[in-house]
Amino acid sequence: MHDDNASRIKIRNVEVLSDDWYLLKKTTFDYRRSDGSWQTLTRETYDRGNGATILLYNRERRSVILIRQFRFPTFGDGHDGFLIETAAGLLDHASPEQRIRAEVEEETGYRVHDVRKIFEAFMSPGSVTEKLYFFVAEYEPDSRISAGGGLQAEGEDIQVLELPLERALQMVADGGIADGKTIMLLQYAQLHLLPSATSNG
Incomplete structure (x- = not known):
């Protein structure tokens, strides 16, 4: 300030x-x-601390890795509570880079080495103190070392999804993807990581 x-x-x-x-x-x-x-x-x-999130993408396949999990605060108000998201987690006193490497492996099973921070953002500044650190990383199909799924002890029951970027963007348009951080990262990918042949990106 x-x-x-x-x-x-x-x-x-x-x-x-x-x-x-x-x-x-x-x-x-x-x-x-x-x-x-x-x-x-x-x-x-x-105040729930700060967090980090990451979009995994593959240039050759033009695909992204997302997860689906139950989010109780979204249950109701016309939503079933099962959100499709990018992998994310709270920092818990670790650096954003350290935390997101561990979190993405825990949730998706993919081990990534070169993570790149693209920006930081306050996600709900009217009431929540949390700042989110946004990352991207390339993945290869053979870099998946486990099934992922998160930690059962923390109530996580995560399904891992590999989707074409175009399909994920269509899901944003039709409401199938309604998570803010995920929409931001998918739009970043569309502009900067996997621009279409007709794009100026």
Whole structure:
């Protein structure tokens, strides 16, 4: 945060609402508006740490590796809760590069060596503190060393999918893929990794 912007925030009170699986806090603070006046605001923030996600892609096949798993918060509201996603995980005090190598092998069974960070993004900045680190890596069919599937002890029951990029993009269009980080990475792949013959990428 820039020093001049930091001076616009004065924390008045922090209340812990829940410290169970993750940390939910209610913070009251004074905010100096652009016109110089001060306003007292209250916000709830959910801190689950930062995370990393990765898209595996194969140039020759023009394919990507995705996973399908049950996400309880999405269950309902017209969705069955089974989301198709890129492999991802929380950092748990590891570097983003270290964590994503371990996470992608754990979830997909693919061992990757050259991972490349393409950007960082806050995914739900209105309430969640999490910053996500986005990676891409090439995979080869023979680099799959296990079935993947995640950790049963953590309740993971993951199905691994290999899809043509064009099919995955069509699933974004028709609602079959509805996960934000996954859509971002698939669109990045379309623009920069596997541009079609008719693309300017």
